[in-house]
Amino acid sequence: MKKATVLLTLLAVAGLAFAQQKAEDVIKAQCEKAPVVAELWHGFRGGAPRAALENLAVEFNKMNAGKGCVRPISQGGYRDLSTKIKAAFAAGNLPAMAQAFENNIALYLEANALLPLDGKLEHLSDLNPFFVNAVKFDGKLYGLPFNKSVQILYFNRDLLSKHGVDVPKTLDDFIAAAKKISEAEGEPVYWFRPDTSTYAYWFFNMGGSYLHDGKVVVNSPEGVKALETLVQGVKDGWAKPITSGYINQNFGKGVYGFSTDSSAGYSYYLRAAKFDLGIATLPGTAAHPGYGLVQGTNLIVFKDVDTKQQAVAFQFLNFVSGPKAQALFAAATGYVPINLKAVDEPVLQDHLMENPDFQVVIDQANYAAFEPAIPEWEQIRFDILGQAITEAVLGKATPKEALDKAQKQVEDLLSGKIR
């Protein structure tokens, strides 16, 4: 199917053609009249994810008119969001709901700030247990998996055809394909952000794991090997570090061949690509696809807010986790449909007919892995491990040096020496 048609379908599904500003205005008007307003702080700056969330809120508020409304409020990106939530603990102005990564939930639980969701979720038995288990702490459920993504392989179909290269199935094929095309084009065609997310793909598929007997280890032999692969890829001319912006924002600045990126990037990639964009499950082994990192967030409900707001929040959680809402949200964005019945919904069926590639997102969700859900992980993944990865990729330290230093910083952090 033509890219333009896929894009139009996405826009239509999201109901977002020209609607972004409008949805916000509609919500504002809805909430002015409502007896109860439940805020939902989120980390979507814009694009299809934000529009799709706002459209869900508009629909919910219409259904719930006269009773209560939900007001999504963007707090910037995901990290801005957790920073603002931590500030709100101190200021005492928490919203009813927020988006949270699993490690954020672990952190907020240290402050005893969350309401358990056990017994409150109507669709629980239909939700993908892989994502549900990740938000259980001490046997209790503290989040609703909502916008969960998984890494997938993005590729430039035109470029692969030009060079007679098949979509790679294994890590070795992947590197060989990237090398072959890069040599012929005279520039690196595997584009990656030198961050913890991209690194996780290589790390997990080289057998890496961050937790060893309850200890966080970032300098394991698999870790060093994964980082060496990226560093060597840059030296050998098949891997190109993208140090500013998202990969889709860099299209046009060179020959793009492949990337391993969040499925939630799909609408952004489609919009930016001036070539035939393909997606596939990640290269792994001959037996199965590679494992992709799970990202995106869960919805949480705070304890210290008015019970009337909490009641509206629970209704909203039930609305957005229904099969239809999940089908719409997934089709519009590239997030994994969390409700297993979403695939039977006509809107998702139609979307799959028009854009069979979307099946990739559903298939890849069976081969996925999480980062550790420990309270300090956000700090580790950005300020320690992420820094180490960038340093090594930019040639400021060897992979082993960078990861050994990171390990020391992790140990200091976890033993309370630094905060």
Ligand code: FGO
């Ligand atoms: C992003 C971040 C975390 C944690 C992972 C954590 C905090 C990573 C990664 C750092 O919802 P996902 O899958 O995708 C995002 C979605 C909505 O913004 O669309 C993607 N996007 C947006 C604009 C664009 O031009 N292209 C595009 O692909 C966007 O990535 O989340 C993936 C990227 C990062 O934010 O740089 O999750 N992440 N674990 N962030 N704070 N804490 O533990």
